[in-house]
Amino acid sequence: MSIWKDIALQNPKDVPMCFACGRDNTIGLKLDFHQEGESVKAEFIPGEQYQGWPGVVHGGLICTMLDEVIGYAAGYQGLYAVTVKMEVQYRKPAMIGQRLLLSAMVKSVNGRTVKCDGEIRLEDDTLIAEAYSELRIIRTD
Amino acid sequence: MKEWNGPPLRDVDLDNYTMCFACGRDNPIGLKLKLQRDGEAVRTEFTPEEQHQGWPGVVHGGIITAILDEAMSYVPLFQGLNCVTAKMEIRLHNAAHVGQQLFVSSRITRKTRKLIEARAEMVLEDSTPVAEGKSIMYIVEEA
Secondary structure, three states: OOHHHHHHOOOOOOOOOOOOOOOOOOOOOOOOOEEEOOEEEEEEOOOHHHEOOOOEEOHHHHHHHHHHHHHHHHHOOOEEEEEEEEEEEEOOOOEOOOOEEEEEEEEEEEOOEEEEEEEEEOOOOOEEEEEEEEEEEEEEO | OOOOOOOOHHHOOHHHOOOOOOOOOOOOOOOOOOOEEEOOEEEEEEOOOHHHEOOOOEEOHHHHHHHHHHHHHHHHHHOOEEEEEEEEEEEEOOOOEOOOOEEEEEEEEEEOOOEEEEEEEEEOOOOOEEEEEEEEEEEEEEO
16 A cells, blocks of 8 residues: 555654544544553543444544553554454443543564554443554554 | 443434544534445445645545545444444555545445444545455344
8 A cells, every 4th residue: 555655654643633632623523542551541531522322432432542542552662563354252342421531452473563552441440341453554653 | 242231222313423433424523424325335436625635635544544434334234233343454555645535345245133234445536556455344223
């Protein structure tokens, strides 16, 4: 995919319009990540505009959060990558207004492939969803 | 999800429920997808805008996933089965750019008493594959 050559030349830390993490995206999740040991973490309290079934967070957005926290787990290791494959298992519905705790970590790096795990839990540790992803590295720092 | 402890889906008046992020016509930030039945399949189209990007100019993988998830869940919905996604696998083949029209179709590939397996694919106008999804959904109830 030749497009990734163009993307790789841009500053990967400057993505103000990203739907998941961009600070200037008016409809976005504005996720704010930090590193904690080997994990990358963020929190999010979904408003009602992020629902699927009434009162329940849309599964596609659960997936978006997992994809993003996983992408950042690779990014914090200087590996800027794009998702090529993702498996998500939904365990419990997340309700609008509940604080969601996102975390992810890199499991392995092999050539241009990064494998990562991510999960979303409630404050009482209830598992909402977990994901396994494979990403292709487009740039390293 | 093997059990559903969310609100009862049967009580949802789907004709007048308009706040879904993916398909609700009154969700101010939603994708406002219009999903249509086409024989056994479900189809929809979407033209992503700047706020749907991840990497600059490229549609966020999570948005692509949300569209595929919605397309797959509408197949049983059109058959009167209220489902929630239990497991989903997504493969992203090619980048989709902001402004490029995306064409999505989905269908059921397997059905048991409790579960539905569906697949969806997303392509560009020239048939370039963008992504495909496979989903296992748990049937919560018949509408």
